[in-house]
Amino acid sequence: MDYKFLQDLDVPVQTKIAMIIMDGLGGLPMEPGGKTELETARTPNLDALAAQSALGLTVPVGPGITPGSGPGHLGIFGYDPLHYEIGRGVLEALGVDFELGPDDVAARGNFCSVDGAGLLTDRRAGRIPTDLGKELAKLLRTIKTDGVEFFVETVKEHRFAFVMRGSGLGDALTETDPQKTGVAALPVRALNPGSEKSAMFANHFIEQARKLLADKHPANMILLRGFAKSPAVPTYHELFGLRAAAVAVNGMYRGVAKLVGMTVLPVDGDTLVDEFAALEKNWHDFDFFYLHVKKTDTAGEAGDFLRKVRVIEEVDALMPRLIALKPDVVIVSGDHSSPALLKSHSWHPVPTLLYGKYVRADGIAQFGERACARGGLGVLPAKDVMPIALANAQRSAKFGA
């Protein structure tokens, strides 16, 4: 879909759309013939909503593609994740709530150990404690030079986000991690002329870091990888004419929401109840709300089937608070699947529910993978959900006469 095309069809109205994303929602039975996490969960509220909804299965990135959280979110947000790539450095910066500018170049950094000859002995510096990581980050922040500003933000243990800010910085850069020990860290090389300035500054930073960390073994050197700038993503306002708000307690999801121009709402606390309270509090000020549930994914990745079931039930119990706000359109979906059976993200299509007054309801009173496979939305690219939601919120004009 051509974005300009959607913009031309915007209709100014007062309708509200809520998108509840349970991270890694899609699942699998633990044994053949069994039920998935979502099918096992007791979800009377979601089932009642499903009866008045169109159901389907969304494919976040492409058939058979297991998405990371970045691409998974871009997909359900309505973007083609193969077109708008979020580099690893950008994700790392977003994850620590760093306010990434459009010209900033971000990288994943980590402390590592080198011997007297400068050869790597441990690529993760023995996973130093986060507190030590923070101390060393302070040291790295003393590195200054003309023409570019450096930022260092601790993620956890040996990991940190590294950002260069300045003009004319390209991000076509090689990484310094040789992916093995017994050899020296590699220099940063520019892959195009527009990135030569970046390469020079990155190498300067690394050289200064080496000197500052010389007596800090095991964290006596750094590695940088995944250099990237923010993709120039059109915002929700530009694209869909929506004043959009995000409710998420984890940095990376707040970051991706910011990337598409959503206003990230403050949440008092980090529970689901706190998240729904934030949504209620801001209901009158926005047209679109994205609410992120992290713990479905955490449980799936931990292989904890029953914990994932319980988190889904917790979300179900909160659904009446959303419905009480009388949203015009509700989307309940996930950014990808994370079956407990696989203990990881997976490629499986994601159960998706679209509720609204003008939705052609399937009359299937159950929200689950197999129920969604029979739904009228069919199996569809995740990026198609937003245009359909906008139409149901009567926010799209007719195309052609």
Added chain:
Amino acid sequence: MDYKFLQDLDVPVQTKIAMIIMDGLGGLPMEPGGKTELETARTPNLDALAAQSALGLTVPVGPGITPGSGPGHLGIFGYDPLHYEIGRGVLEALGVDFELGPDDVAARGNFCSVDGAGLLTDRRAGRIPTDLGKELAKLLRTIKTDGVEFFVETVKEHRFAFVMRGSGLGDALTETDPQKTGVAALPVRALNPGSEKSAMFANHFIEQARKLLADKHPANMILLRGFAKSPAVPTYHELFGLRAAAVAVNGMYRGVAKLVGMTVLPVDGDTLVDEFAALEKNWHDFDFFYLHVKKTDTAGEAGDFLRKVRVIEEVDALMPRLIALKPDVVIVSGDHSSPALLKSHSWHPVPTLLYGKYVRADGIAQFGERACARGGLGVLPAKDVMPIALANAQRSAKFGA
């Protein structure tokens, strides 16, 4: 789908395909839990056909896109409506059966009222009677100039189709309607060098019209908008190797059929019975038949649920006459949805039935939205139906060895 690709797979055979398009077929229940128009209609013949058919839901233009009649028809005819755009001027000319040439530039015209200072007082000239519109059109036809031929055809009331015929006429032109009263009509401006000649002639025509209409208040001036040339659409014969015929009583649908190279058949009268009779009469002379049913859409747009139900039942009652002709493949579908609930075109996918000897039948003995949602065609772009129909008519060769 690459068109050249389909052409290479043409197989010369004698099979016949019939496509019955009920305009705006798709619907919605009037209240939650209810049935749609098509589900409410008593359709024993379509249900029996459905039992031997593959069912699905077609998306005319794109997810969430509400199609106009032009794009809706191009879609079910097998074309990507985002690629072949039919401008408003072209639709207006097609609607009055004007034989639009490939280089003609068409526009929507209307009479309007201006005051002594030339400022608009009524953009529709008080919706003058059609007879007066026809009288004034005769007057406008007296405008002649060297290098280009002008055509004026009354649509109804204040509306007319305006066409310029000549060489080197581009259609990148601005419209003259300022969309408000109290200001003067705008001049036509060329948006590229190739359209400067068109702009000059259009402005010349408007200037002559102003003089001729000076004493014809309330219709003392004209407005022109939606300048466009016919899109260069490959014909059904070029594309599919089909000798195609169209049965439609409304001008616009005859026009779109002509655009794709169908022969428009004469219809004695304007009832559905007359249309089916025209199809029977010409059965031996063509490979493909498109039969258009207008009144489903008219009823939907009027919000008349029961009238739409009755029109569908009327079509059902005529289906045995089609089946008696022993078509090899039958498509029953719509160009878009027009739910009575919305009183307008809508974005909802369209119930679609594909019958044929070699169709893998779903065994669902019902033709309705929810039945189609469970069908083997799935949710598919409307433009994919024709290639599938051709294959079922054994008109596509094997691709590759």
